[in-house]
Amino acid sequence: MTKAIKILGLIGRAVDYSYSPLIHNTACDILGIPYYYTVFNIADPDMIHDALRGAKALGIAGFNVTIPYKKNVVPFLDELSEEASSIKAVNTIVNQHGKLTGHNTDIAGFASPLLGYKERITGTTVGIFGGGGAALAAIEAFNRFFSLKEILLFVRDPQKARNMLNETGYKASSPVTIVRSDELEKIRECSVIVNATPIGTRGRDKEGITSIIPIDCELINETQIVYDMVYNPLVTPLLQAAQRAGAKTISGIEMLIGQAERSFTLWTGMQMPVSRVRAALLHEMQMKSTE
Ligand code: NAP
Numbered sequence: 001m002t003k004a005i006k007i008l009g010l011i012g013r014a015v016d017y018s019y020s021p022l023i024h025n026t027a028c029d030i031l032g033i034p035y036y037y038t039v040f041n042i043a044d045p046d047m048i049h050d051a052l053r054g055a056k057a058l059g060i061a062g063f064n065v066t067i068p069y070k071k072n073v074v075p076f077l078d079e080l081s082e083e084a085s086s087i088k089a090v091n092t093i094v095n096q097h098g099k100l101t102g103h104n105t106d107i108a109g110f111a112s113p114l115l116g117y118k119e120r121i122t123g124t125t126v127g128i129f130g131g132g133g134a135a136l137a138a139i140e141a142f143n144r145f146f147s148l149k150e151i152l153l154f155v156r157d158p159q160k161a162r163n164m165l166n167e168t169g170y171k172a173s174s175p176v177t178i179v180r181s182d183e184l185e186k187i188r189e190c191s192v193i194v195n196a197t198p199i200g201t202r203g204r205d206k207e208g209i210t211s212i213i214p215i216d217c218e219l220i221n222e223t224q225i226v227y228d229m230v231y232n233p234l235v236t237p238l239l240q241a242a243q244r245a246g247a248k249t250i251s252g253i254e255m256l257i258g259q260a261e262r263s264f265t266l267w268t269g270m271q272m273p274v275s276r277v278r279a280a281l282l283h284e285m286q287m288k289s290t291e
Contacts, residue, residue, distance in 0.1 A: 007058075008037040008267060011051065011073070011093075012066035015039050019281060020064055023260045026280045027272045035061065035268065045072050052076045056098045062267040063093040064260075070133050077102040083144075087136050088168050092263040103266055106137040109259030110229075111145040113250045114192065117225060118146065125189045127152040129181060129212045130196030131161035134229050136168065138194050139176060148174040152190060154181040154212075181212070187219050193242075195228045200236035202289075215241035222246030231256050234285060253281070 010020045016039060024037035040063070042051055048069060053076075055063070065073050070089040074080065077093065081103040084090045090102035114121065126148060128138050135153065142148055151174050155161040158178045165176065179186055187193055198204055199212045213219060215237055220226060226242035231252030239249045257278055264272040 003034045006035045006061040008035055008062050008064075009040045009060065010037070010064045010066060011040050011042060011048075011069055013041060013043060013068060015041055015066060018066070019256065019284065020260065022284055023257070023277055023281060024264060026277050027264055028268075030273045030276055031268075031270060033268060033270065042069065045069065048072050049076050052093075052100060055093075055095060056100065059098075060095055062095055062263075064263055065091050065093065067133070074102060076100070083107050083140070087133075087140050089133050089136065091259060092266055094266050103263070104137065105259040105262035105266070106134070106255070107141045107144065108262055109257075110138050110255050111141040112258035113254035114141075114225070114227070115145065117192075117248070120225075121146050121148070121191055123147065123149055124191035125150045125152060126192040126194070127154055127179075127187050127190035128194040128196055129154045129199075130194075131155040131157070131164055132196065135194075135196035136164070138196050138229075143174055146174075150174060151176045152179050152186055153177065154179050154183070154186075156181045184213060184217060184219055187213065188221075190224065192225045192227060193220070195226075195230060195236075195238055198230065200228060200230040200238050202232050211237040211241060213238060213241070218245070220245040220247050224248070225250065228252055229255055232285070233289065234282075253278075253285075257281070 010018055021037045028035045070091055073090050074088055077100045079101045084102045084104040091106050092103040094101045128135050139151055153176055161178045195212050197212055199209055220242050225248040227250040228236045228238050229252040230236050234251050242249045261272045261274055
């Protein structure tokens with residue numbers, strides 16, 4: 001008799017495009033463990049509570065949570081991990097016998113590809129573009145894993161960013177300075193430049209902008225690390241410009257895999273076979289880019 005399959009899934013809105021099913025189902029197939037990962041598109045935030053009650057009743061093993069529900073799920077969980085609690089945002093839920101615990105693996109997933117540069121980053125200023133959930137996870141990652149001089153948060157609406165930090169009750173150990181995103185000269189001070197906006201995503205150049213920093217501005221230099229959270233395309237226009245300037249570059253695929261690896265372990269107790277998953281993911285991305 002075949003063993004009953006445990007269900008995992010992604011809660012979000014319009015998330016059919018997600019690579020998470022491929023990542024987790026590939027890992028489960030390689031390890032031969034009885035899980036199946038699917039997507040749950042929830043159109044209305046009012047349905048989140050019902051969805052999570054249903055998940056308890058049905059014994060769904062766990063979820064990832066993505067835009068726009070990383071904060072909406074929080075009130076309906078039984079417990080929050082310390083990291084999730086620090087930014088009041090959840091990207092992973094584990095269901096243990098009807099008790100739902102919220103975690104945030106974006107924080108460590110973001111930090112993971114930067115850890116090799118720890119000495120270079122310690123005591124410096126870093127810059128993050130964006131004022132949403134991904135930017136907050138990056139701020140928290142810098143706080144947890146690096147000792148910094150300052151974090152510059154580049155946003156188009158400073159008041160909105162202040163509200164975001166205040167509403168979260170966020171206490172950063174490194175000082176966060178909010179800067180207007182057009183004050184680009186300030187990026188010269190940054191050892192790491194992070195794009196935590198969707199700018200650069202394939203097919204999303206409605207406003208005619210494909211890079212958060214104009215690609216011909218000559219503000220990036222070879223001492224810097226440029227980290228784009230966007231992973232489609234793998235090499236965004238920002239990363240192309242950074243490569244031309246001789247900077248180190250990190251693609252959003254590293255964070256995508258880093259957070260997935262940690263979520264996978266929380267659900268299954270097993271290590272994700274990362275190199276084989278990465279190969280499958282790159283193959284799929286390559287196929288999609290030629291469609
Ligand atoms: P979000 O909560 O919607 O925030 C997006 C932020 O980008 C907002 O602060 C928004 O500013 C800003 N923004 C949008 N368009 C802009 C523009 N033209 N100029 C300046 N700022 C602009 O989204 P999120 O969850 O933080 O995610 C941000 C990006 O990171 C997405 O592309 C997401 O796919 C990616 N991400 C990747 C990973 C990964 O694993 N690689 C993980 C998480 C997120 P306003 O507030 O002014 O609108």
